Amino acid sequence: MSENAVVFKGTKEGLFVVLKEDMDIQSIKDNLEKKVKPSKKFFEGARIVDFRGKSLTRAEYDELKNIMQQEYGMMVVGEYVELSCDTSFEREETRESSSYEKLPYENVSTDEALFVRATVRSGQLIDYAGNIVIIGDVNPGAYIKATGSIVVMGTIRGVAHAGSKGDYSSFVAAYNLQPTQLRIGDIITRSPDGTASRLSVPEMALVRKGAIIVEPYLPNKDSNKL
Amino acid sequence: MGEVIVVTSGKGGVGKTTTTANIGTGLSLQGKSVVLVDADIGLRNLDVVMGLENRIVYDLVDVVEGTCRLRQALIKDKRFNNLYLLPAAQTKDKNAVNPSQMQKLCLDLAEEFEYVIVDCPAGIEQGFRNAIAGANKSVVVTTPEVSAVRDADRIIGLLEANGLKNPQLIINRLRIDMVKRGDMMNIDDMIDILAIDLIGVVPDDELIVVSTNRGEPAIANEASLAGQAYRNVVRRLMGEDVPFMNLESDSGFMSRLAKMFGFKKKK
Numbered sequence: 001m002s003e004n005a006v007v008f009k010g011t012k013e014g015l016f017v018v019l020k021e022d023m024d025i026q027s028i029k030d031n032l033e034k035k036v037k038p039s040k041k042f043f044e045g046a047r048i049v050d051f052r053g054k055s056l057t058r059a060e061y062d063e064l065k066n067i068m069q070q071e072y073g074m075m076v077v078g079e080y081v082e083l084s085c086d087t088s089f090e091r092e093e094t095r096e097s098s099s100y101e102k103l104p105y106e107n108v109s110t111d112e113a114l115f116v117r118a119t120v121r122s123g124q125l126i127d128y129a130g131n132i133v134i135i136g137d138v139n140p141g142a143y144i145k146a147t148g149s150i151v152v153m154g155t156i157r158g159v160a161h162a163g164s165k166g167d168y169s170s171f172v173a174a175y176n177l178q179p180t181q182l183r184i185g186d187i188i189t190r191s192p193d194g195t196a197s198r199l200s201v202p203e204m205a206l207v208r209k210g211a212i213i214v215e216p217y218l219p220n221k222d223s224n225k226l
Numbered sequence: 227m228g229e230v231i232v233v234t235s236g237k238g239g240v241g242k243t244t245t246t247a248n249i250g251t252g253l254s255l256q257g258k259s260v261v262l263v264d265a266d267i268g269l270r271n272l273d274v275v276m277g278l279e280n281r282i283v284y285d286l287v288d289v290v291e292g293t294c295r296l297r298q299a300l301i302k303d304k305r306f307n308n309l310y311l312l313p314a315a316q317t318k319d320k321n322a323v324n325p326s327q328m329q330k331l332c333l334d335l336a337e338e339f340e341y342v343i344v345d346c347p348a349g350i351e352q353g354f355r356n357a358i359a360g361a362n363k364s365v366v367v368t369t370p371e372v373s374a375v376r377d378a379d380r381i382i383g384l385l386e387a388n389g390l391k392n393p394q395l396i397i398n399r400l401r402i403d404m405v406k407r408g409d410m411m412n413i414d415d416m417i418d419i420l421a422i423d424l425i426g427v428v429p430d431d432e433l434i435v436v437s438t439n440r441g442e443p444a445i446a447n448e449a450s451l452a453g454q455a456y457r458n459v460v461r462r463l464m465g466e467d468v469p470f471m472n473l474e475s476d477s478g479f480m481s482r483l484a485k486m487f488g489f490k491k492k493k
Contacts (some may be wrong), residue, residue: 123268125317140279141270141316180280190280193304 005031014049014077021054028054029067036072043072050078111148120144120158127164140180146170152177159183160205173204173217187212228259228336231343231463232361234385236377238348240369241398244434244443246345247275248453249365251443252460253341254309261300261310261339263332265357266347267322270314277304277441278311287315290327296334305446310339320352325359332360350384358385364393365463366422370400370411379420394425396459401430426459428452 006028007018019028036043048068051061061080068074112130120126120134122141131148134156142158144150147165155176161183163170168185181190182205189205189212204217233246243266250262264272267287273279284299289312296312303309312335315322335342346357358364364385368378378395385393397413404410417424431452437444444453445460458468 123316140274143317181282188283193277193280 006035008035008046009052011049014047016049017051019051019053019056023054025056025060025063028064032064032067040072043074046074048074048076048078056080109148113148114146119154122158131170138179149173162205168207171204171206173202175202176200177203177205177214182212182214184212228338228340228342229363230332230336230361231341231363231365232265232346232358232390233343233365233367234346234354234357234381235367235374236348236350236381237368237374240367240374241428241434242348242367243271243275243345244438245365245367245396245398245428245456246272246343247443248445248456249460249463250309250341250343251303251306252445252456253343253463254303254306255446256460256464257308258340258464259308259338260341260343261312261335263312263335263342263344264314265328265344265353267314267353267356268316268319269347270316272345273301273311273313275438275441276311276443278313279441282313285313285315286331287318287322290323290331296331305442320347320356323356325355328356328359330360336360350380354381354384358388358390361390364390365396365425366393366420367396367398368416368420369398370405370413370416372411375411375416375419382420382422393422394463395420395422396426396428397424398428399430400427425462426455428455428459 005020005023009016009018023031051064056064058080065076068076109131113133114126114128114130115133115135116126117135119136120138120142122139125143125145126132126134127145129147132144132146132150134144134150134152134154136152137154138144138152138156138158138160140157143161144152144156144158145161145164147163147167147170149170150160150162150172152160152172152174154174156172156174156179158179159181160172160179162172163185164183166185168187170184172179172182172184179191181188183189184205184207187207187210201216202218203214205212205214207213231249233242233249235242246262250260254260262272262276264270264286266272270285273282278301281301284294286299288294289296289299300310300312303311332342332344342360344357344361347353366378366381366385368374382393395417397416400413401410405412413424413427429451431444431450433447433450434444434452437447437450444450445456447453461468
């Protein structure tokens with residue numbers, strides 16, 4: 001609980017002290033002591049630029065500044081600014097979301113994604129509430145299950161189950177899409193028997209009119225017209 | 227009430243899965259209703275050998291855990307009407323099922339099918355105990371190698387200790403030319419050690435590899451020597467008295483066996 005109550009964060013400008021938001025000043029002081037005491041030498045002379053996280057009142061700010069400078073030999077160079085803490089984080093967030101609005105596309109997802117940098121082998125199951133990105137191959141007998149979409153930066157030969165909670169707008173995209181079986185929501189398809197070697201172009205599978213269809217996701221590229 | 231036959235060997239790689247697939251397909255070719263059960267949870271292969279991997283939605287563990295009904299998990303073979311497969315789970319392990327659950331499953335299947343063929347995993351641990359739990363008949367597969375025969379012997383002992391009397395033996399991957407040269411164990415030696423009934427000798431056959439990779443059991447292939455041998459095994463399993471069984475104690479067994487295979491080949 002109190003583990004991350006006080007976190008030192010290094011940036012280009014210097015150290016920031018990130019304070020957990022729902023902590024009162026007393027526990028912050030306790031935590032600060034716990035954190036700094038054992039490695040006092042290390043922190044001596046450190047340049048603290050500012051506090052982040054919990055908004056501090058003027059009195060709290062001064063108190064903390066005092067403790068850090070007097071007891072631990074740190075330097076607090078920043079000045080107290082009204083709500084200094086939260087603004088920097090908020091600024092970042094607003095920047096992010098506004099950049100999405102500027103994109104000329106629909107189909108932009110800001111959902112969480114799990115990244116797997118590995119070959120997923122037979123018998124391995126990756127089940128995630130969100131999207132899954134596999135940087136590697138998915139071998140036969142492996143099972144990828146996501147409540148969102150699945151992207152494989154390699155060859156998928158195993159079973160992919162996108163939208164496992166019933167989201168039919170999710171898709172399965174792969175650099176080389178040759179799954180044993182594809183599932184989106186509760187719709188199941190399988191590769192045709194007597195697997196004829198297909199063109200290895202990047203493809204994606206999605207639901208259209210209640211059925212799973214597979215199509216190249218770069219339809220205008222020359223390589224797809226072969 | 228159908229028969230529940232477990233196909234086992236102890237040692238891995240001697241051809242349990244191939245044998246299961248071929249016997250099952252052969253029985254269904256004879257007009258019997260058959261279900262193949264893959265008890266090799268976590269290392270399933272039978273679905274691949276049968277070419278049914280891409281049809282799996284539910285598996286044995288789902289049935290046992292009650293996630294689905296038994297009927298939903300059964301996969302109908304793509305060529306033969308009265309042949310079904312109950313696939314193993316791949317993302318679980320042998321401990322996902324216990325022997326009493328397997329016993330009930332086999333009983334349920336035996337209600338509906340004339341033959342239930344259980345493909346046993348290699349080893350003598352939980353997977354083996356699960357696979358034999360519901361069986362009332364057993365087939366032991368071995369190859370003409372000392373290690374495989376040693377393991378088969380151990381398995382026969384365990385089967386008998388678990389109430390499966392009179393296991394039947396299939397000798398797989400026999401190379402007649404090597405036996406003649408004395409480079410391979412001969413059939414009489416193996417029977418001498420194992421002392422159980424022989425119901426088939428399957429010669430080493432390249433077509434087995436081809437058919438395994440294609441997902442089409444060799445027994446349906448008229449040109450395959452091994453396929454012919456499996457057809458004989460199937461008839462013996464059904465209680466028929468097929469010739470070369472009577473030859474086993476004969477001194478001229480090998481030559482007559484070879485002659486028989488030669489003859490069959492022409493057909």
